[in-house]
Amino acid sequence: MNSSMHWQKLLSRSRLLADLNLGDPGRTPFEKDFDKIIFSSYFRRLKDKTQVFSLVDNDYIRSRLSHSLEASCVGRTLGTLVGQEIVKRHSRELQDYTARDFGDIIAAACLAHDIGNPPFGHAGEDAIQEWFKSPNAAAVLSLLTPGQQADFKYFEGNAQGFRILTKLDKPQHRQGLQFTCATLATFTKYPREAGINSNSFNKYNSNSDNKSTKKHGFFQEEKDIFTQIAEEVGLIRRQENLAWWCRHPLVFLVEAADDICYHIVDLEDGFSMGYIDYTEAKMWLSEILIGEKIDHLDDNKEHIKYLRAKAIHKLITEVKQVFLDNEEQILSGVFDSPLTSQIDSGSKLKEIIDLTRENVYEACEVVEVKVAGYEVLGGLLEEFVNAVTNNSLSKSYLTKKLLPNFKDTDEDLYRKILQVTDYISGMTDSYAVSLFKKIKGISLPRGGR
Numbered sequence: 001m002n003s004s005m006h007w008q009k010l011l012s013r014s015r016l017l018a019d020l021n022l023g024d025p026g027r028t029p030f031e032k033d034f035d036k037i038i039f040s041s042y043f044r045r046l047k048d049k050t051q052v053f054s055l056v057d058n059d060y061i062r063s064r065l066s067h068s069l070e071a072s073c074v075g076r077t078l079g080t081l082v083g084q085e086i087v088k089r090h091s092r093e094l095q096d097y098t099a100r101d102f103g104d105i106i107a108a109a110c111l112a113h114d115i116g117n118p119p120f121g122h123a124g125e126d127a128i129q130e131w132f133k134s135p136n137a138a139a140v141l142s143l144l145t146p147g148q149q150a151d152f153k154y155f156e157g158n159a160q161g162f163r164i165l166t167k168l169d170k171p172q173h174r175q176g177l178q179f180t181c182a183t184l185a186t187f188t189k190y191p192r193e194a195g196i197n198s199n200s201f202n203k204y205n206s207n208s209d210n211k212s213t214k215k216h217g218f219f220q221e222e223k224d225i226f227t228q229i230a231e232e233v234g235l236i237r238r239q240e241n242l243a244w245w246c247r248h249p250l251v252f253l254v255e256a257a258d259d260i261c262y263h264i265v266d267l268e269d270g271f272s273m274g275y276i277d278y279t280e281a282k283m284w285l286s287e288i289l290i291g292e293k294i295d296h297l298d299d300n301k302e303h304i305k306y307l308r309a310k311a312i313h314k315l316i317t318e319v320k321q322v323f324l325d326n327e328e329q330i331l332s333g334v335f336d337s338p339l340t341s342q343i344d345s346g347s348k349l350k351e352i353i354d355l356t357r358e359n360v361y362e363a364c365e366v367v368e369v370k371v372a373g374y375e376v377l378g379g380l381l382e383e384f385v386n387a388v389t390n391n392s393l394s395k396s397y398l399t400k401k402l403l404p405n406f407k408d409t410d411e412d413l414y415r416k417i418l419q420v421t422d423y424i425s426g427m428t429d430s431y432a433v434s435l436f437k438k439i440k441g442i443s444l445p446r447g448g449r
Contacts, residue, residue, distance in 0.1 A: 003332065004331050005233075005236060005249065005331045005332075006331075007094055007331075009232075010182065010185070010233050010249060011097055012181045012233050013029040013181075014180065014181050015178045015179065015180055015181070016166070016178060016228065016229075028101065028104065030108060030182070033104070034072075036179065038111070040115070040169050041169070044065070045426065045427075046064035046114060047064075047065040049117055049120075049428055064121070068110065068114050070261050071258050072111040072257075073107075074110070074257040075254055076103040076106060076107035077316055078103075078106065079250065080100055080103030081316070081320045082253060082323055084099040085324050086324075087102075089327075106257065108179070109187040109250070110254050113187065116157040116161025116163065117157040117160075118155075118424065118425035119377065119425075119427050119429045119431075119432040120429060120432075123373040123374070124377055127376075127378055128152075128377055128381065129154060131377070131378045131382070132153045132381075136382060141153070143413055144413065144417075145220070146195055147195050147220045148414045150194035150216075151194050151220055151221075151418075152421070154216065156194070156216055156217070157425070158189055158190055160421070160425050161187070162217055162219075163221070163422070165179060165184060166222055185251075186250040186251055186254060187254070188248070189215075189247075189251055190212055190213070191218075191244070192213065192216055192238075192243060193216055193219075193242065194220075195216075196213075196242055196244060211336055211337055212336055218243075221418060226243065227243060230245050236333040246333030247336070252339050256340055259339075259340045263349050263353050264308055267285070267308075267352055267355070268281070268304055270356055275360045276355070276359050278304070285307035285308060285310075288314055288345050288349075294307070294310070315343065315345060318344055322342045372433075375436075376433055379440060380424050380439070383439055388416045388417070
């Protein structure tokens with residue numbers, strides 16, 4: 001087992017296919033990673049995927065797409081600031097790298113961090129998990145290995161995102177978009193397979209938050225791919241008999257950029273939707289900015305936007321320092337807590353998210369969408385899993401007309417079900433609702449001559 005990770009390996013520019021490790025006079029390898037995501041159809045679909053509020057008419061409210069863009073901006077700044085100091089500290093080892101390389105890797109990973117999310121946000125993940133844990137799925141899952149069963153029972157948007165980046169989103173005759181190993185490792189927030197028992201977790205770093213062990217980051221189908229990436233960038237393997245590694249250090253900065261954006265921005269969106277009043281929003285943002293010079297704007301909305309921007313800047317500065325102070329522990333795999341929980345403003349951020357959870361996440365409109373998500377995704381899974389595993393009357397229509405590129409003869413059961421979760425998790429909110437209505441006969445296509 002490695003005792004420590006090293007920046008030169010961690011920043012590997014190598015791609016999974018050797019013939020693609022070619023130079024580009026116009027862009028660095030990490031800039032190319034970022035650009036590939038921008039042009040991805042999976043990324044574009046995030047414009048119609050739930051952040052907090054689903055299917056809203058208010059175009060001011062964030063979607064997954066705008067959230068990802070904002071997180072990417074924060075991540076680039078955070079990564080570049082950290083990179084400036086890391087390059088100085090390790091000048092001999094990193095003589096071929098710049099601070100901007102750090103920023104570009106993190107910006108790309110932040111941009112893609114929600115690319116695997118199903119419709120209806122986290123409620124969609126819960127809906128998929130619950131269906132596969134239901135009696136309706138028991139007979140089918142009993143034919144799979146324990147690891148394969150865990151992939152579905154604990155379905156993860158993060159693992160689906162890794163599958164998209166390495167396999168599904170691809171040019172012709174090539175597997176995946178071929179990102180650098182550094183970017184793929186930085187994308188993988190939870191570098192372990194599903195189904196590892198809780199006793200294994202408890203034995204590791206009992207004094208840590210163990211943030212990276214909460215979920216899994218890849219499916220059984222992509223386990224070998226992540227193993228190759230982990231070896232290339234030099235991640236520390238936690239247990240030899242399990243696909244389970246310590247995080248790439250830059251994952252902590254991706255996570256922090258995401259945390260900063262959704263903590264602060266969801267508060268702003270809650271204010272814009274009328275669930276949090278101006279006085280309360282102003283108070284909580286001002287709490288983060290104690291000691292800072294704050295101007296007052298007469299327009300309430302503009303003043304909240306101004307405070308939001310200053311709060312994000314303050315949090316970036318605090319996160320940068322916590323990362324640099326803990327660099328050695330992060331490289332050795334000992335540190336495993338969210339950076340935002342360790343900053344001076346950490347307790348204030350927790351209070352903000354508690355306020356947002358009470359006033360926004362549990363708002364009637366949001367809860368209604370969660371309930372609808374369970375009904376829609378559960379119904380779609382029921383129809384499509386039955387269609388690909390049984391000789392039902394609907395099989396021909398559902399698989400040939402709707403399920404793209406379905407292969408019936410040369411795929412085992414696990415891969416058939418993966419094709420279903422690929423299809424359903426890749427839907428936008430609107431398309432999932434529309435398809436559910438058509439399949440259930442709630443709405444019918446209009447005929448005509």
